[in-house]
Amino acid sequence: SQTIHQWPATLVQPVGSPLSLECTVEGTSNPNLYWYRQAAGRGLQLLFYSVGIGQISSEVPQNLSASRPQDRQFILSSKKLLLSDSGFYLCALEGEDSYEQYFGPGTRLTVT
Amino acid sequence: AQTVTQSQPEMSVQEAETVTLSCTYDTSESDYYLFWYKQPPSRQMILVIRQEAYKQQNATENRFSVNFQKAAKSFSLKISDSQLGDAAMYFCAYDNYGQNFVFGPGTRLSVLP
Numbered sequence: 001s002q003t004i005h006q007w008p009a010t011l012v013q014p015v016g017s018p019l020s021l022e023c024t025v026e027g028t029s030n031p032n033l034y035w036y037r038q039a040a041g042r043g044l045q046l047l048f049y050s051v052g053i054g055q056i057s058s059e060v061p062q063n064l065s066a067s068r069p070q071d072r073q074f075i076l077s078s079k080k081l082l083l084s085d086s087g088f089y090l091c092a093l094e095g096e097d098s099y100e101q102y103f104g105p106g107t108r109l110t111v112t
Numbered sequence: 113a114q115t116v117t118q119s120q121p122e123m124s125v126q127e128a129e130t131v132t133l134s135c136t137y138d139t140s141e142s143d144y145y146l147f148w149y150k151q152p153p154s155r156q157m158i159l160v161i162r163q164e165a166y167k168q169q170n171a172t173e174n175r176f177s178v179n180f181q182k183a184a185k186s187f188s189l190k191i192s193d194s195q196l197g198d199a200a201m202y203f204c205a206y207d208n209y210g211q212n213f214v215f216g217p218g219t220r221l222s223v224l225p
Contacts, residue, residue, distance in 0.1 A: 032210060038155075043203065043217040088155055098164070099145050099207045103157035 002027040004104035006091050012110045019064075019078040021107050023091030026072065032094040033074040034101065035066055037087045044090065050074060086111045114139045116206050116216035124222040125194045132179075133189045133219050135204030141165075144208045146180065146187045151201040151218075160202070163187065191221075199223045 003026040013019060025031055032051050036044040046059045048066035056066050063082060067075045074091060088108050092101040115138045125131035137146070148160040163171045163180050170178050175195075179188045191198055204216040 034213070041220075044215045046213070090157065092157075094210055094213075098162055099210050099213075100147055100159050100162055101205075101207075101213060102159070106155050108155075 002031075002093060002095075002102055004091055004093060004102060006089075006104040006107050008107060009105065010108045010110075012112060013081050014112055015083055016080050019076070019081050019085070019109070021076040021089055021109070023074040023076075023104055024072055025074075025093050028072075028093065028096065030071055031096075033068065034092040034094070035074065035076050036090040036092065038090060038106075039087050048076070081111045083111050085109065114141075114206055114208065114212055114214050116204050116214050118202075118204055118216040118219050120219045121217075122220045122222070124224055125191070125198075126224050127194055127196060129194055130190060130192045131194055131221065133191075133202050133204075133221065135187045135189070135216055137185050137187065137204070137206045137214075137216075139185070139206065139208070141208050144206060146178075147205040147207070148176070148178070148187075148189045149203045149205060149215075150198075151203065152197075152199070157203075161189065194223050196223050196225065 005024045007022045034049045035047040038044050050056050050068045064078050090106045091104040117136045144165045146163045150158045150160050161173045161176050175192045177190045201218045203218045207213045
């Protein structure tokens with residue numbers, strides 16, 4: 001079965017510092033991968049999705065970027081964090097049969 | 113662009129009772145998928161139920177069932193025999209075969225003992 005790992009689970013970073021969040025998946029090959037952000041008590045905002053190594057599509061212009069250096073690795077980065085980057089970041093992969101999305105446990109980011 | 117609307121920001125239900133969460137969506141497509149996700153306080157997103165638009169039969173998963181009205185573009189979730197563990201945020205979602213996955217804003221469900 002498919003498993004999604006996210007690291008770290010929680011992170012507190014000062015404004016202006018860099019960011020690197022990692023998502024790795026197991027139990028599947030060449031999955032479509034997604035990064036979402038969720039503000040407290042709010043819905044999910046799609047940030048990036050990737051259909052393969054080196055293929056990234058951005059949904060929202062911002063100071064974040066994403067990369068997919070390996071088939072089962074998806075990284076979310078920033079060179080300089082803003083206060084507005086605080087939130088809960090979720091990585092997801094698309095199911096092979098029915099297009100549902102499966103989510104990792106998430107990373108809680110607080111920018112101070 | 114496809115949109116998903118959940119008109120009930122918050123709902124509450126008595127334990128063991130039944131509750132229905134509403135969802136409407138907008139699309140010009142004829143074939144697509146609809147989903148309900150649950151997000152408990154742990155914030156792990158969990159798939160509750162899935163409906164293919166080309167299937168007329170409403171999906172059911174144990175105590176969870178949907179009322180899918182394609183013409184009305186309505187997709188409500190019914191939770192029967194509510195349990196304390198059902199307390200969570202519930203998100204309705206639409207997907208057009210992987211082309212456009214869209215979530216609604218969510219409904220917070222409280223279960224009263």
